[in-house]
Amino acid sequence: MRDHPVVLVGPMAVGKSAVGRVLAQRTGSRFVDTDRLIVERHGTIADIFARHGEQGFRLLEAEVVAEVLVPGVVVSLGGGAVLHPRTQELLAGAVVVFLDTDLATVLPRISGDSGRPLLAGRPAERWQELYAARRPVYAALATVVVDGRGLSVRGTADAVLRALPAAPPPRTTDTSNDQTSTVADSLDTDINHEIGMQTHGD
Numbered sequence: 001m002r003d004h005p006v007v008l009v010g011p012m013a014v015g016k017s018a019v020g021r022v023l024a025q026r027t028g029s030r031f032v033d034t035d036r037l038i039v040e041r042h043g044t045i046a047d048i049f050a051r052h053g054e055q056g057f058r059l060l061e062a063e064v065v066a067e068v069l070v071p072g073v074v075v076s077l078g079g080g081a082v083l084h085p086r087t088q089e090l091l092a093g094a095v096v097v098f099l100d101t102d103l104a105t106v107l108p109r110i111s112g113d114s115g116r117p118l119l120a121g122r123p124a125e126r127w128q129e130l131y132a133a134r135r136p137v138y139a140a141l142a143t144v145v146v147d148g149r150g151l152s153v154r155g156t157a158d159a160v161l162r163a164l165p166a167a168p169p170p171r172t173t174d175t176s177n178d179q180t181s182t183v184a185d186s187l188d189t190d191i192n193h194e195i196g197m198q199t200h201g202d
Contacts, residue, residue, distance in 0.1 A: 003071055003072075004071055004093065004094055004095050004169075004170050005068075005069045005070060005071060005072070005073045005074070005075055005093075005094045005095070006023070006029075006073070006074045006075070006094065006095045006097060006164070007069070007074075007075045007076075007077060007091060007094045007095065007096050007097065008020050008023075008074070008075065008076045008077065008097050008099055008160075009077050009079075009081070009082055009091075009096055009097070009098055009099070009138050009141065009142070010079065010098055010099035010100060010101065010138055010148075011079050011101060011106070011127070011130065011131045011134065011135075011138075012078070012079035012106070012110070012116060012118075012119070012127065012130070013106040013109040013110050013116075013127070014079075014099045014100075014101045014105075014106060014148055015099065015101075015148060015153055015156060016076040016077065016099055017033045017035075017036070017076045018153045019076075019099060019148075019153055019156045019157050019160065020033065020074050020075070020076040022153055022154055022157040023074050023157045023160055023161070024074040026157065026161065027074070027161075029072055029073060029074045030072070030073045030074070031073070031074045031075075031076075032068045032073055032074070032075045032076070033075075033076045034061060034064045034065060034068065034075065034076065034077055034078060034081065035076075035078045037064055037068070038057075038060060038061065038064055042060065045057065045117065046117050048060065049117040050117075054080070054118070058080065058081070058083060058084045058087075059084070061077075061078060061081050061084065061087065062081075062084045062086040062087045062090075065077065065081060065086075065087050065090050065091075066086070066090055069090055069091075069093065069094055075094075079130070079134065080118070080130075080134065082134065082137050082138060082141055083134070083137065088137075088141065091141050092170065093170055094143075094170055095143045095144070095164065095167055095170055096141050096142050096143045096144070096170070097142070097143065097144045097145075097146060097160055097163070097164075098138045098139060098141070098142035098144070098145045098146070099146055099148050099156065099160075100135075100138075100145055100146065100147050100148060100149075101147075101148045101149055102149055103124060103127060103128050103131070104149075105148070105149050105150075106127065107124060107127075110123045110124070110127055111123060111124075118130060143167045143168060143170060144160070144163045144164065144167045146159045146160050146163055147159075
């Protein structure tokens with residue numbers, strides 16, 4: 001873990017932030033939640049979506065991912081971060097842990113959560129649609145897959161720690177020509193730390 005960033009990916013409300021925090025504590029690593037970092041710098045995710053749409057948010061997200069992926073860090077990504085080509089390139093140099101789950105597990109976390117713009121109106125149906133569309137991407141990028149169904153946050157973190165020693169090394173990626181620092185300039189300047197809290201857009 002000390003040689004590469006460990007990145008948690010997976011569908012919204014699977015518990016990436018909570019698991020990442022426990023994982024970082026147990027390994028003495030720094031933890032970064034990219035959604036929380038975006039909110040601290042640019043305001044709520046719902047507002048970013050309203051002003052710039054999903055594409056604008058993904059551009060901003062890719063910039064943050066490029067910044068935080070350093071050796072020895074544990075990073076939690078929003079559920080849709082993996083959709084951006086630049087983010088996919090950056091993940092080639094990380095140990096990517098796909099936290100898998102199902103609708104029954106996350107339903108209590110997403111019901112009534114107004115902080116997830118992509119679930120607005122019909123959270124269960126939209127979650128299932130997004131999961132079906134994104135799951136192949138998570139699986140393709142993953143170094144390790146951990147099934148979190150029926151597991152607590154600590155139980156999921158334990159499963160990740162057991163899986164990491166056997167994980168193959170990540171592919172390397174050349175970021176010497178990284179242009180993501182200028183991504184935010186393409187946006188107009190106006191533009192939960194636990195499971196289910198409202199800093200997450202996914």
